[in-house]
Amino acid sequence: MPLSLTQLISVASGLVVAVTGFLYQRRKYLKSLTRDLGLETFPQYIVRGIGSRMVRRLRPRVAARLSLRDFALNRLSASSNRLLVPAAVPVELVLDDMFVPLTATASDRSRLSADEIRHGDHHRILLVGDPGSGKSTLVKRIYRDICRAAIATTDPRSARIPVLVELKNLTPAKAGDTGLIGSVEHQVTSINTYASRDLYDSFADTGRVTVLLDGLDEVNTSEFEAVSAEIMQLCDHLANRHPGNQVIVTTRRQLYVNLPPSFTDAFDAHLTLEPFTADDMYEFLRKWPYRSAPERQLSRIFGNLAAQPNIRSMCETPLILAMYVATDQITGGDGLPETRPDFYRAVVDELLVRRRGRQLGLTTGLNVLRRTRSQVLGRIALEHLLDGTQSRNALDWSRCVAIVQEEEALSEAAAGRRLRELSRDTGLFTEERPEETLRFVHLTFCEFLAADAVDRGDERAWGRITGAVDEDTSENPGRRFGERLAEVIVFSVALQKNDRLRRERLLWAIRTGVELGLRAIADCQPYDDEIVMAKLGEITDAIARGTDRDENWFHLFRLAAVALRDRELAESSLTGRRSAHLEPFFLNATANAKDGFDSLLLSYLRLDPGAALELAGSIGLEIAESRPELLIKVLDEPAVLAQALAKFQASEAGMRDWAHILAVGAFYHQSVNSRLRTTSTYAVPVSEWLPPRPGKKACWYDSYVFRNSIIGVVLEAACRWPGPSPSLRFFDTLPVYRSSLQVKASNALSLLTLTRMILVAATPLILLLIPGTIDPLLVGAFAAGILTTEIAIQLFRKFRRLDPLLREARYAIEMEPSSAPVRRLLDMVVSNPRTPTSEIARQVRRIGRAQRAEHSSFWSRLLVPIPTALILSPMTRVALFEILMTALVDLEIDTHEPEAAAEVAGDS
Structure with missing residues (x-):
């Protein structure tokens, strides 16, 4: 109707x-x-x-569990995912896209990644790093990773909740009666989610709260004792609720070495962020958002860094490398300075006047504009850093306005407008809180401008700095001007053009502290000053004789090695011959070494690979034969890779010795893999030294994947002489295909395809045998079978997406390589690399099933996995190698004991 x-x-x-x-x-x-x-x-x-x-x-x-997801979404959207790189044209980077996994070194010289810090057994962590080393970026990434994991998890019991506190904004007066503990709780309970109070309590009582306290060195000097006491109270409070709660505190090294034992001893892990390696630099450059021709730009910039040791050393911190690349993109790589102070001066000069001058079309008056702006901002920065009552990078607005009034004879309102105009024109600082505080884009710019003010001023300005530092006696430990002004001192010494004054300031810096003196020498480069060089010799001798080789000693060792390397290069350019300073220092440092030989040799290899290899040979240590894992670790250095390739191509014997190093290095370093793939010319007589092997259909240098690049030759040679390498012996069992068509043809004969063909062939036969009318249900069943098989085949073409158990197994193997199931799997592969693919796949999927049972929801545990037989194909073994490769390589290069090498060094 x-x-x-x-x-x-x-x-x-x-x-x-x-x-x-x-x-x-x-x-x-x-x-x-x-x-x-x-x-x-x-x-x-x-x-x-x-x-x-x-x-x-x-x-x-x-619902209280569901509030976890709402909380994590709120915190993830509220957290900053942007990184501003200061340059003439400031570059804004996306943290999640640009982040390069940083590595931290513990007191026992073990190395931890960001994931290992987040998932590790350490619950109170002091994270130490140099200026611009990426401390704040790392804690932001950890914060965002915890939020993402909480959003994606299907089992809230395996998740954590993060709390990030910038300590420069925390003072006892601002924190209120509840202090830091109340501030941490408020960050969770104040979020508009269901049962947020229950959320915090349940996670704190089960040990799943991670508190990230960023910038201990930026706390007001006068309030440091009170804030550090509140940090201790927070640690005790969270530990009392559950031992699994985690607290991570970041600080600069200059403050860390002056922290009282009563504070540092409360932390069960002291982690030091390592500088960027060549591999890290390559990865950072690969991710950079170039305007055009990214591959060409990457090769050019990385080549420049490899060819210029001074610039390379300067760019070992993420901040400087980012500024270097941003400046390079503007200038095309021409005229970039070679030292850190000169680089900062160029960037600051660009921001102070040149950018604004280009915008307004100014051609004259730039010197006056530069002088007046430098004078105002330099005095603001210097007065701020000399005032211990202010947070390191939170400048008082009223004090800044007063300085502008005095310098430019303006009214208070006009001075405020002038400050905002400087902020807009230069981009060096921002008004963090309207008419309350200012903040430089990075603390090092504040410190450089303060040093520039000292350089332009008279001896009274330098005297104020030395006086403030000299007052830091044991009777007055709370001021800590030594670490607060350390960067200002280093910059001030390097910027000084008068030889006599520079020498006096250098000698004062050396007397004040060994690290301060070494950093000042590295930035100042006074290698023609005999008096300073004599002091440098005394410092390096004392370091070499040192017996307490903790993380601070290794840091001083590296600073001294850099200074000596630069001295050799400087003397070589002046006299035409290279004197030896670094080698005697290394020999003295290793003469009585009972441990740590690997770390010292690795440092030397990164600084001067040619000299390090010669030195190792002179003391009877053939690294390529007895310690190949050391070379593999530093193969990402362009100079080391060049040496390895030269020795690999020199002779058939050299090919035998170096093929293993190059092949495993390509598995270990992404940059090495990429560079070997793009190296198309080689002098190796392949047909003579590597003829086709009996029983092999093809060689790796004939593979369509590696054809016309030297990596195919390297892999083929490594498979001929794998030695005890578990990764290479397993790699040698993989199929080699000459063309992609071969792969497709092989996959076409897989079990899934054969099953489909049988079903398709059997369908009409069965239908013919059925008497009478064809049963629609039977036809529908066969059609459904064919359709299901066809869908499975389509999924099969993307192997990693086919079987979730394999994906989960990859995660478990990477996160817990020392677990019993993973160890059993590795032992099976190492003992018999030719174990059938079906057996390896079965064991891998068993690990994935255990991972799913532990971390997945109730419903996902009920999913019936695809039978192992249905995932087997000619490419399955390749996929299994990719899953196990990282664990096999780590097993090969990270478990070697260094006693034998240490004994060789000691006997020599």
Whole structure:
């Protein structure tokens, strides 16, 4: 029967409401963070929203768990994902896209990645680093990773909640009566989620809270004792609630060495951020958002860094490397300075006048503009750093206005406008809190401008600095001007042009502290000053004789080695012959070494690979034969890779010795793999030294993947002479294909394809045997079987997406390589590399199943995995090698004991 008008209106209204609701929810989904992160599809977003609303009313306890996801989404969207790189044209980088995994070294010389810090057994961590080394970036990344894991988890019991506190903003007066403990709790409970108070309590009581305290060195000097006491109270409070709660505190090295034992002893791990290696630099450059020709730009910039040791040393910190690349993109790589102070001067000069001059078309008056702006900002920075009552990089607005008033004879209102104009024109600082505080883009710019003010001033300005540092006696430990002004001192010495004054300041810096003196020498480069060089010799002798070889000693060793390397280069350019300073220092340092030989030799290899290899040979240590893992670790250095390639191509004997190093290095370093793939010319007589092997259909240098590049020759040679290498012996069992067509043809004969062919062939035969009318249900069943098989084949073409168990196994193997199941799997592969693919796949999937059972939800545990036989194909073994490769390589190069090498060094 026809619908009435009322019914038609109701239906139309319902459709309008439905369509409007759909469009509204679709718009919300497109703007949602979970969609940007690829965590859920639109139907999942709708189902989750409906489910959470129903559960909040019916099951409050379950709703409290759902609030974890809401909290993590809120915190992830509120946290900064941008990094501003100061340059003439400031570059804004995306943290998640540009982050290069930093490595930290513990007191026992073990190395930890960001994931290992987050998932490790350490619950109180002091994270130490030099200026610009990436401390704040690392804790931001850890914070965001914890939030992402909480959003994606299907089991809230395995998640954590993060809290990030910038300590420069925390003072006892601002924290209120509850102090830091209350501030941490407030960050969680103040978020508008269901049962946020229960969320914090439940996670704190089960040991799943991670508190990240960034910038201990930026705390007000006068309030440091009170803030450090509150940090200790927070650590004790969280430990009392559950030992698994984690606290990570970041600080500069200059403050760390002056911290009282009562504070440092409360932390069970002291981690020092390592400088960028060549591999890290390559990865950073690979991720940089170039305007055009990224591959060509990457090769050019990386080549420049490899060819110029001074610039390379300067760019070992992420901040300087980012500024270097940003400046390079503007200048095309021409005229870049060679020292850190000169580089900062060029960047600051660009920001102070040149950028604004180009915008306004100014051609004259730039010197006056530079002088007046430098004078104002330099005095602001110097007065701020000499005032121990102010946080390191939070400048008092009223004090800055007063200085501008005095310098430029302006009214208070005009001085405020002048400050905002400087902020807009230069980009060096911003108004953090309106008419309360200013903040430089990075603390080192504040310190450089303060040093520039000292350089332009008279001896009274330098005297104020030395006086403040000299007052830091044992009776007055709370001021700590020595570490607060350390960077200012280093910059001031390097900027001084008068030889006599520079020498006096250098000698004062050396008397004040060994690290301060070495850093000043490295930045100043006074290698023609005999008096300073005599002091440098005394310092290096004392370091070489040192017996307490903790993380601070290794840091001083590296600073001294850099200074001696630069001295050799400087004397070589002046006299035409290279004197030896670094080699005697290394020999003295290793003469009585009972441990740490590897770390010393690795440092030497990175500084001067040619000399290090010659030195090792002179003391009877053939590194390529007895300690190949040391060379593999530093193969990302362009000079080391060049040496290895030269020796590999020199003779057949050299090929035998160096093929293993190059091949495993290509597995270990992404940059080495990329560079070997792009090295197309080689002098190796392949047909003579590497003829086809009996029983092998093809060689690796004939493979369509590695053809016309030297990596194919390297891999083939390594498979001929793998030695005890577990990764190479397993790699030698992989199939070699001459063309991609071969791979497709082999996959076409896989078990899934054969199953489909049998079903397709059997369908008409079965239908013919059925008497009478064809049963539609039977036809539908066969069609469903064919369709299912076809879908499986399509998924099969992307192997990693086919079987979730393999994906989960990869994660488990990377995160817990020392667990019993992984060790058993590795032992099986190492003892018999030719173990059948089916058996290896079965063991790998068993690890993935255990990972799923431990970390997945109840429903995902009920999923029936695909039988192992159905995932086997000619490419399965290649995929299994990719899963196991990292663990096999780590087993090969990170478990070697250094006693034998240490004994060789000691006897020599």
